[in-house]
Amino acid sequence: MKLYNIKENDEQVSFSQAVRQGLGRNQGLFFPAELPVFEDVDALLAEDFVSRSSKILSAFIGDELDKETVAKMVSGAFQFPAPVAEVKEGVYALELFHGPTLAFKDFGGRFMAQSLAAVSEGGKITILTATSGDTGAAVAHAFYGMENINVVILYPKGKISPLQEKLFCTLGGNIHTVAVNGTFDDCQALVKQAFDDEALRKEIGLNSANSINISRLLAQICYYYEAVSQIPTDKRNDLVFAVPSGNFGNLTAGLLAKASGLPVKRFIAATNVNDTVPRYLKEGSWDPKETIATLSNAMDVSRPNNWPRIEELCQVKGWGLGELGYGAVTDEETAETLKEMSQDGYVCEPHGAIAYRILNEQLAEGETGIFLCTAHPAKFKEAVDEILGKDIELPGPLAKHAEMELLSVEQDADFSQLSALLRQVAK
Secondary structure: OEEEEOOOOOOEEEHHHHHHHOOOHHHOOEEEOOOOOOOOHHHHHOOOHHHHHHHHHHHHHHHHOOHHHHHHHHHHHOOOOOOEEEEEOOEEEEEOOOOOOOEOHHHHHHHHHHHHHHHOOOOOEEEEEEOOOHHHHHHHHHHOOOOOEEEEEEEEOOOOOHHHHHHHOOOOOOEEEEEEEOOHHHHHHHHHHHHHOHHHHHHHOEEOOOOOOHHHHHHHHHHHHHHHHOOOHHHOOOEEEEEEOOOOHHHHHHHHHHHOOOOOOEEEEEEOOOOHHHHHHHHOOOOOOOOOOOOOHHHOOOOOOOHHHHHHHHHHHOOOHHHOEEEEOOHHHHHHHHHHHHHOOOOOOHHHHHHHHHHHHHOOOOOEEEEEEOEOHHHHHHHHHHHHOOOOOOOHHHHHHHOOOOOOEEEEOOHHHHHHHHHHHHO
Protein backbone atom coordinates (compact mmCIF):
# COMPACT_ATOMS: atom_id res chain seq x y z
CA MET A 1 0.00 0.00 0.00
CA LYS A 2 1.38 3.37 -1.01
CA LEU A 3 0.21 6.56 0.63
CA TYR A 4 1.05 10.16 -0.14
CA ASN A 5 1.17 13.30 1.95
CA ILE A 6 -1.82 15.47 1.03
CA LYS A 7 0.19 18.65 1.63
CA GLU A 8 3.42 17.51 -0.03
CA ASN A 9 2.54 14.89 -2.64
CA ASP A 10 6.16 13.95 -3.29
CA GLU A 11 6.35 12.35 0.16
CA GLN A 12 5.18 8.79 -0.41
CA VAL A 13 5.31 6.05 2.22
CA SER A 14 4.30 2.44 2.79
CA PHE A 15 1.54 1.40 5.17
CA SER A 16 4.18 0.41 7.74
CA GLN A 17 5.86 3.80 7.50
CA ALA A 18 2.54 5.64 7.76
CA VAL A 19 1.56 3.65 10.85
CA ARG A 20 4.91 4.31 12.54
CA GLN A 21 5.16 7.93 11.44
CA GLY A 22 1.57 9.12 11.91
CA LEU A 23 1.93 12.47 10.13
CA GLY A 24 3.88 13.54 7.07
CA ARG A 25 5.98 16.63 6.50
CA ASN A 26 4.35 19.97 7.26
CA GLN A 27 1.74 18.13 9.37
CA GLY A 28 0.35 16.56 6.21
CA LEU A 29 -2.08 13.64 6.40
CA PHE A 30 -1.38 10.43 4.51
CA PHE A 31 -3.89 9.29 1.90
CA PRO A 32 -4.03 6.04 -0.16
CA ALA A 33 -2.51 6.38 -3.63
CA GLU A 34 -5.01 3.77 -4.87
CA LEU A 35 -8.47 2.99 -3.51
CA PRO A 36 -9.73 -0.60 -3.82
CA VAL A 37 -13.21 -1.22 -5.21
CA PHE A 38 -15.05 -4.43 -4.35
CA GLU A 39 -16.93 -5.90 -7.28
CA ASP A 40 -19.18 -8.34 -5.40
CA VAL A 41 -20.30 -6.30 -2.42
CA ASP A 42 -23.32 -8.55 -1.76
CA ALA A 43 -21.04 -11.55 -1.27
CA LEU A 44 -18.85 -9.48 1.05
CA LEU A 45 -21.86 -8.37 3.07
CA ALA A 46 -22.92 -12.01 3.49
CA GLU A 47 -19.72 -12.82 5.43
CA ASP A 48 -19.26 -12.50 9.18
CA PHE A 49 -17.80 -9.30 10.66
CA VAL A 50 -14.23 -10.53 11.20
CA SER A 51 -13.89 -12.39 7.88
CA ARG A 52 -15.32 -9.47 5.92
CA SER A 53 -13.18 -6.93 7.76
CA SER A 54 -10.06 -8.98 7.08
CA LYS A 55 -10.76 -8.90 3.35
CA ILE A 56 -11.54 -5.17 3.38
CA LEU A 57 -8.37 -4.26 5.27
CA SER A 58 -6.20 -6.63 3.21
CA ALA A 59 -7.43 -4.90 0.06
CA PHE A 60 -6.49 -1.48 1.44
CA ILE A 61 -3.14 -2.58 2.90
CA GLY A 62 -2.15 -4.65 -0.14
CA ASP A 63 0.74 -7.12 -0.33
CA GLU A 64 2.76 -5.42 2.38
CA LEU A 65 1.20 -7.67 5.02
CA ASP A 66 -0.01 -11.13 4.04
CA LYS A 67 -3.68 -12.01 4.41
CA GLU A 68 -3.04 -14.35 7.33
CA THR A 69 -1.30 -11.57 9.28
CA VAL A 70 -4.12 -9.11 8.61
CA ALA A 71 -6.73 -11.70 9.61
CA LYS A 72 -4.87 -12.26 12.88
CA MET A 73 -4.74 -8.49 13.49
CA VAL A 74 -8.47 -8.13 12.84
CA SER A 75 -9.46 -11.08 15.05
CA GLY A 76 -7.28 -9.63 17.82
CA ALA A 77 -8.86 -6.19 17.50
CA PHE A 78 -12.54 -6.81 16.72
CA GLN A 79 -13.55 -9.03 19.63
CA PHE A 80 -16.93 -7.38 20.19
CA PRO A 81 -19.99 -6.74 18.02
CA ALA A 82 -21.34 -3.65 16.26
CA PRO A 83 -25.09 -4.36 16.32
CA VAL A 84 -27.80 -2.39 14.57
CA ALA A 85 -31.01 -1.59 16.49
CA GLU A 86 -34.22 -0.31 14.89
CA VAL A 87 -35.22 2.80 16.85
CA LYS A 88 -38.31 3.47 14.77
CA GLU A 89 -39.52 2.34 11.38
CA GLY A 90 -36.83 2.99 8.79
CA VAL A 91 -34.34 4.47 11.29
CA TYR A 92 -31.58 2.36 12.79
CA ALA A 93 -28.87 2.93 15.40
CA LEU A 94 -25.42 1.50 14.72
CA GLU A 95 -24.23 0.76 18.25
CA LEU A 96 -20.46 1.15 18.40
CA PHE A 97 -20.13 1.04 22.19
CA HIS A 98 -19.84 -2.67 22.94
CA GLY A 99 -16.04 -2.69 23.22
CA PRO A 100 -13.91 -2.52 26.39
CA THR A 101 -14.12 1.28 26.72
CA LEU A 102 -17.73 1.54 25.55
CA ALA A 103 -17.01 3.79 22.55
CA PHE A 104 -16.45 3.54 18.79
CA LYS A 105 -12.79 4.43 19.25
CA ASP A 106 -12.19 0.85 20.45
CA PHE A 107 -12.25 -0.38 16.86
CA GLY A 108 -9.59 2.01 15.59
CA GLY A 109 -7.49 2.03 18.75
CA ARG A 110 -7.21 -1.74 18.99
CA PHE A 111 -6.51 -2.21 15.28
CA MET A 112 -3.79 0.44 15.48
CA ALA A 113 -2.21 -1.40 18.40
CA GLN A 114 -2.25 -4.60 16.33
CA SER A 115 -0.82 -2.74 13.32
CA LEU A 116 1.98 -1.12 15.28
CA ALA A 117 2.91 -4.46 16.81
CA ALA A 118 3.02 -6.00 13.32
CA VAL A 119 5.22 -3.31 11.72
CA SER A 120 7.42 -2.19 14.61
CA GLU A 121 11.08 -3.08 14.36
CA GLY A 122 11.75 -3.48 18.07
CA GLY A 123 12.61 0.15 18.88
CA LYS A 124 10.98 2.15 21.64
CA ILE A 125 7.86 4.07 20.66
CA THR A 126 6.20 7.06 22.34
CA ILE A 127 2.59 7.55 21.33
CA LEU A 128 1.26 11.07 21.78
CA THR A 129 -2.41 11.75 21.24
CA ALA A 130 -5.05 14.34 22.12
CA THR A 131 -8.56 13.38 23.13
CA SER A 132 -11.84 15.19 23.48
CA GLY A 133 -13.25 12.23 25.37
CA ASP A 134 -13.33 8.73 23.92
CA THR A 135 -10.03 8.43 22.01
CA GLY A 136 -8.06 8.56 25.24
CA ALA A 137 -9.73 5.53 26.79
CA ALA A 138 -9.64 3.47 23.61
CA VAL A 139 -5.95 4.17 23.01
CA ALA A 140 -5.00 3.70 26.66
CA HIS A 141 -6.67 0.32 26.94
CA ALA A 142 -5.48 -0.85 23.51
CA PHE A 143 -1.81 -0.17 24.35
CA TYR A 144 -1.84 -0.77 28.12
CA GLY A 145 1.01 -3.04 29.15
CA MET A 146 2.55 -3.30 25.66
CA GLU A 147 6.32 -3.68 25.76
CA ASN A 148 8.52 -0.80 24.49
CA ILE A 149 5.51 1.49 23.98
CA ASN A 150 4.75 4.52 26.17
CA VAL A 151 1.52 6.44 25.67
CA VAL A 152 0.98 10.12 26.53
CA ILE A 153 -2.59 11.38 26.30
CA LEU A 154 -3.53 15.07 26.42
CA TYR A 155 -7.06 16.15 27.30
CA PRO A 156 -8.69 19.48 28.16
CA LYS A 157 -9.01 19.76 31.94
CA GLY A 158 -12.62 19.90 33.10
CA LYS A 159 -14.00 19.51 29.58
CA ILE A 160 -14.59 15.77 29.39
CA SER A 161 -17.06 13.83 31.51
CA PRO A 162 -15.78 12.57 34.89
CA LEU A 163 -16.43 8.97 33.88
CA GLN A 164 -14.60 9.41 30.57
CA GLU A 165 -11.65 10.76 32.54
CA LYS A 166 -11.72 7.90 35.04
CA LEU A 167 -11.70 5.28 32.30
CA PHE A 168 -8.23 6.19 30.99
CA CYS A 169 -6.58 8.30 33.71
CA THR A 170 -6.47 5.51 36.30
CA LEU A 171 -4.32 2.91 34.52
CA GLY A 172 -0.75 4.06 35.20
CA GLY A 173 2.10 1.87 33.98
CA ASN A 174 2.98 2.80 30.40
CA ILE A 175 -0.08 5.11 30.15
CA HIS A 176 0.61 8.77 31.06
CA THR A 177 -2.24 11.29 31.09
CA VAL A 178 -2.01 15.09 31.05
CA ALA A 179 -4.87 17.44 31.97
CA VAL A 180 -4.18 20.54 29.87
CA ASN A 181 -5.43 23.94 30.95
CA GLY A 182 -7.14 24.75 27.65
CA THR A 183 -9.42 23.34 24.94
CA PHE A 184 -9.16 20.21 22.82
CA ASP A 185 -7.87 22.39 19.99
CA ASP A 186 -5.04 23.50 22.30
CA CYS A 187 -4.22 19.84 22.97
CA GLN A 188 -4.28 19.07 19.27
CA ALA A 189 -2.01 22.03 18.54
CA LEU A 190 0.52 20.71 21.07
CA VAL A 191 0.50 17.31 19.35
CA LYS A 192 1.16 18.98 16.00
CA GLN A 193 4.01 21.01 17.51
CA ALA A 194 5.61 17.84 18.81
CA PHE A 195 5.46 16.23 15.37
CA ASP A 196 7.00 19.33 13.82
CA ASP A 197 10.00 19.02 16.16
CA GLU A 198 12.08 16.60 14.11
CA ALA A 199 14.78 16.16 16.76
CA LEU A 200 12.21 15.31 19.44
CA ARG A 201 10.35 13.00 17.09
CA LYS A 202 13.45 10.94 16.36
CA GLU A 203 14.74 11.00 19.93
CA ILE A 204 11.64 9.45 21.49
CA GLY A 205 10.20 7.50 18.52
CA LEU A 206 7.13 9.71 18.38
CA ASN A 207 3.89 8.39 16.96
CA SER A 208 0.23 9.40 17.15
CA ALA A 209 -2.91 7.37 17.80
CA ASN A 210 -5.40 10.05 16.78
CA SER A 211 -7.61 9.35 13.78
CA ILE A 212 -4.87 11.03 11.78
CA ASN A 213 -3.11 7.64 11.90
CA ILE A 214 -4.13 5.71 8.79
CA SER A 215 -4.50 2.38 10.63
CA ARG A 216 -7.22 3.77 12.87
CA LEU A 217 -9.05 5.30 9.97
CA LEU A 218 -9.02 2.11 7.86
CA ALA A 219 -10.40 0.09 10.78
CA GLN A 220 -13.44 2.36 10.94
CA ILE A 221 -14.42 1.50 7.35
CA CYS A 222 -15.32 -1.99 8.51
CA TYR A 223 -18.25 -1.13 10.76
CA TYR A 224 -20.03 0.71 7.97
CA TYR A 225 -20.06 -2.57 6.04
CA GLU A 226 -21.19 -4.35 9.19
CA ALA A 227 -24.10 -1.92 9.57
CA VAL A 228 -25.32 -2.42 6.01
CA SER A 229 -25.01 -6.21 6.36
CA GLN A 230 -27.65 -6.09 9.11
CA ILE A 231 -30.15 -3.99 7.14
CA PRO A 232 -32.83 -5.98 5.24
CA THR A 233 -31.78 -6.32 1.59
CA ASP A 234 -34.91 -4.56 0.34
CA LYS A 235 -33.91 -1.43 2.29
CA ARG A 236 -30.29 -1.16 1.11
CA ASN A 237 -30.89 0.85 -2.06
CA ASP A 238 -31.52 4.22 -0.43
CA LEU A 239 -29.35 4.24 2.68
CA VAL A 240 -28.47 7.48 4.45
CA PHE A 241 -25.87 7.63 7.23
CA ALA A 242 -25.87 10.44 9.80
CA VAL A 243 -22.47 10.72 11.46
CA PRO A 244 -21.82 12.65 14.69
CA SER A 245 -18.71 14.61 13.75
CA GLY A 246 -15.93 16.25 15.72
CA ASN A 247 -12.54 15.51 14.21
CA PHE A 248 -14.28 13.99 11.13
CA GLY A 249 -12.44 10.67 11.09
CA ASN A 250 -15.71 8.76 11.31
CA LEU A 251 -17.20 10.50 8.29
CA THR A 252 -13.95 10.07 6.35
CA ALA A 253 -14.11 6.32 6.97
CA GLY A 254 -17.73 6.21 5.83
CA LEU A 255 -16.88 7.98 2.59
CA LEU A 256 -13.97 5.59 2.02
CA ALA A 257 -16.44 2.72 2.49
CA LYS A 258 -18.69 4.24 -0.16
CA ALA A 259 -15.70 4.77 -2.47
CA SER A 260 -14.90 1.05 -2.18
CA GLY A 261 -18.39 0.05 -3.28
CA LEU A 262 -20.64 0.11 -0.21
CA PRO A 263 -24.15 1.12 -1.35
CA VAL A 264 -24.72 4.41 0.48
CA LYS A 265 -26.93 7.06 -1.08
CA ARG A 266 -25.56 9.95 0.97
CA PHE A 267 -23.98 11.03 4.24
CA ILE A 268 -24.94 13.71 6.74
CA ALA A 269 -22.30 15.45 8.85
CA ALA A 270 -23.90 16.17 12.22
CA THR A 271 -22.17 18.57 14.60
CA ASN A 272 -22.95 20.51 17.75
CA VAL A 273 -22.55 24.32 17.86
CA ASN A 274 -18.87 23.90 17.00
CA ASP A 275 -20.07 24.07 13.43
CA THR A 276 -17.04 24.99 11.30
CA VAL A 277 -17.87 22.38 8.64
CA PRO A 278 -21.64 23.00 8.36
CA ARG A 279 -20.94 26.74 7.95
CA TYR A 280 -18.25 25.97 5.39
CA LEU A 281 -20.59 23.73 3.38
CA LYS A 282 -23.33 26.36 3.54
CA GLU A 283 -21.32 29.54 3.00
CA GLY A 284 -18.08 28.37 1.35
CA SER A 285 -15.87 30.08 3.96
CA TRP A 286 -13.57 28.19 6.34
CA ASP A 287 -13.94 30.21 9.52
CA PRO A 288 -13.21 28.30 12.76
CA LYS A 289 -14.56 30.02 15.86
CA GLU A 290 -13.41 29.61 19.44
CA THR A 291 -14.36 26.14 20.70
CA ILE A 292 -17.48 26.03 22.89
CA ALA A 293 -17.98 23.38 25.60
CA THR A 294 -21.18 21.35 25.04
CA LEU A 295 -23.00 18.23 26.24
CA SER A 296 -21.47 16.37 23.30
CA ASN A 297 -17.90 17.08 24.36
CA ALA A 298 -16.20 14.61 22.00
CA MET A 299 -17.42 16.86 19.16
CA ASP A 300 -16.13 20.08 20.71
CA VAL A 301 -13.67 20.60 17.87
CA SER A 302 -13.38 23.77 15.80
CA ARG A 303 -10.46 22.71 13.56
CA PRO A 304 -11.18 19.12 12.52
CA ASN A 305 -7.98 17.33 11.56
CA ASN A 306 -9.49 14.88 9.09
CA TRP A 307 -11.36 17.37 6.93
CA PRO A 308 -8.50 17.63 4.36
CA ARG A 309 -8.86 13.90 3.72
CA ILE A 310 -12.55 14.36 2.91
CA GLU A 311 -11.74 17.12 0.44
CA GLU A 312 -8.99 14.96 -1.08
CA LEU A 313 -11.31 11.98 -1.44
CA CYS A 314 -14.03 14.09 -3.05
CA GLN A 315 -11.48 15.45 -5.52
CA VAL A 316 -10.16 11.96 -6.33
CA LYS A 317 -13.66 10.53 -6.84
CA GLY A 318 -15.11 13.57 -8.57
CA TRP A 319 -17.70 14.05 -5.83
CA GLY A 320 -19.00 17.50 -5.00
CA LEU A 321 -18.91 18.65 -1.39
CA GLY A 322 -22.45 19.84 -2.00
CA GLU A 323 -23.53 16.19 -1.96
CA LEU A 324 -22.85 16.06 1.78
CA GLY A 325 -25.74 16.76 4.10
CA TYR A 326 -25.01 18.74 7.24
CA GLY A 327 -26.55 20.22 10.33
CA ALA A 328 -25.69 21.63 13.77
CA VAL A 329 -27.59 21.09 17.02
CA THR A 330 -27.66 23.11 20.25
CA ASP A 331 -27.49 21.62 23.73
CA GLU A 332 -31.16 22.49 24.26
CA GLU A 333 -32.11 20.60 21.09
CA THR A 334 -29.87 17.70 22.11
CA ALA A 335 -31.68 17.42 25.46
CA GLU A 336 -35.08 17.55 23.73
CA THR A 337 -34.01 14.77 21.37
CA LEU A 338 -32.73 12.56 24.19
CA LYS A 339 -36.13 12.88 25.88
CA GLU A 340 -37.99 12.07 22.64
CA MET A 341 -35.82 9.00 22.04
CA SER A 342 -36.31 7.81 25.63
CA GLN A 343 -40.07 8.17 25.30
CA ASP A 344 -39.85 5.98 22.19
CA GLY A 345 -37.98 3.35 24.22
CA TYR A 346 -34.36 4.04 23.22
CA VAL A 347 -31.85 5.49 25.68
CA CYS A 348 -29.09 7.34 23.87
CA GLU A 349 -26.33 9.84 24.70
CA PRO A 350 -25.68 13.36 23.33
CA HIS A 351 -23.53 12.50 20.28
CA GLY A 352 -25.89 9.86 18.95
CA ALA A 353 -28.88 12.09 19.69
CA ILE A 354 -27.43 14.85 17.51
CA ALA A 355 -27.04 12.48 14.57
CA TYR A 356 -30.53 11.07 15.14
CA ARG A 357 -32.12 14.51 15.19
CA ILE A 358 -30.51 15.73 11.97
CA LEU A 359 -31.19 12.39 10.27
CA ASN A 360 -34.89 12.68 11.06
CA GLU A 361 -34.96 16.26 9.79
CA GLN A 362 -33.36 15.36 6.47
CA LEU A 363 -34.50 11.80 5.72
CA ALA A 364 -36.71 11.70 2.62
CA GLU A 365 -39.63 9.39 1.94
CA GLY A 366 -38.46 5.95 0.88
CA GLU A 367 -35.00 6.35 2.41
CA THR A 368 -33.62 4.21 5.24
CA GLY A 369 -31.54 6.00 7.84
CA ILE A 370 -28.67 4.80 10.04
CA PHE A 371 -27.20 7.02 12.73
CA LEU A 372 -24.02 6.23 14.65
CA CYS A 373 -24.15 5.77 18.42
CA THR A 374 -20.56 6.43 19.32
CA ALA A 375 -20.62 5.84 23.10
CA HIS A 376 -22.60 4.11 25.83
CA PRO A 377 -25.06 6.47 27.59
CA ALA A 378 -23.41 5.67 30.93
CA LYS A 379 -20.25 7.47 29.80
CA PHE A 380 -22.34 10.64 30.11
CA LYS A 381 -24.25 9.49 33.17
CA GLU A 382 -24.44 12.87 34.92
CA ALA A 383 -25.94 14.67 31.92
CA VAL A 384 -28.17 11.84 30.72
CA ASP A 385 -29.50 11.09 34.21
CA GLU A 386 -30.39 14.75 34.73
CA ILE A 387 -32.05 15.14 31.33
CA LEU A 388 -34.02 11.90 31.45
CA GLY A 389 -34.63 11.69 35.20
CA LYS A 390 -33.09 8.24 35.22
CA ASP A 391 -30.32 6.48 37.10
CA ILE A 392 -28.36 4.69 34.39
CA GLU A 393 -26.53 1.66 35.70
CA LEU A 394 -22.77 1.71 35.13
CA PRO A 395 -21.48 -1.18 32.98
CA GLY A 396 -18.63 -3.22 34.47
CA PRO A 397 -15.65 -1.28 33.02
CA LEU A 398 -17.03 2.08 34.17
CA ALA A 399 -18.05 0.85 37.61
CA LYS A 400 -14.54 -0.50 38.18
CA HIS A 401 -12.68 2.64 37.11
CA ALA A 402 -15.13 5.05 38.78
CA GLU A 403 -13.70 3.99 42.14
CA MET A 404 -10.04 4.36 41.15
CA GLU A 405 -7.73 7.32 41.77
CA LEU A 406 -6.90 9.77 38.98
CA LEU A 407 -3.22 9.65 38.02
CA SER A 408 -3.09 12.63 35.64
CA VAL A 409 -0.62 15.50 35.86
CA GLU A 410 -1.78 19.03 35.10
CA GLN A 411 0.04 21.30 32.64
CA ASP A 412 -0.55 24.53 30.77
CA ALA A 413 -0.87 24.50 26.99
CA ASP A 414 2.87 25.08 26.80
CA PHE A 415 5.10 23.11 24.45
CA SER A 416 8.23 23.37 26.57
CA GLN A 417 6.42 21.66 29.45
CA LEU A 418 5.13 18.95 27.15
CA SER A 419 8.49 18.26 25.49
CA ALA A 420 10.14 17.91 28.92
CA LEU A 421 7.47 15.42 29.95
CA LEU A 422 7.83 13.42 26.73
CA ARG A 423 11.60 13.11 27.17
CA GLN A 424 11.14 12.01 30.76
CA VAL A 425 8.54 9.38 29.82
CA ALA A 426 10.70 8.00 26.99
CA LYS A 427 13.79 7.40 29.19
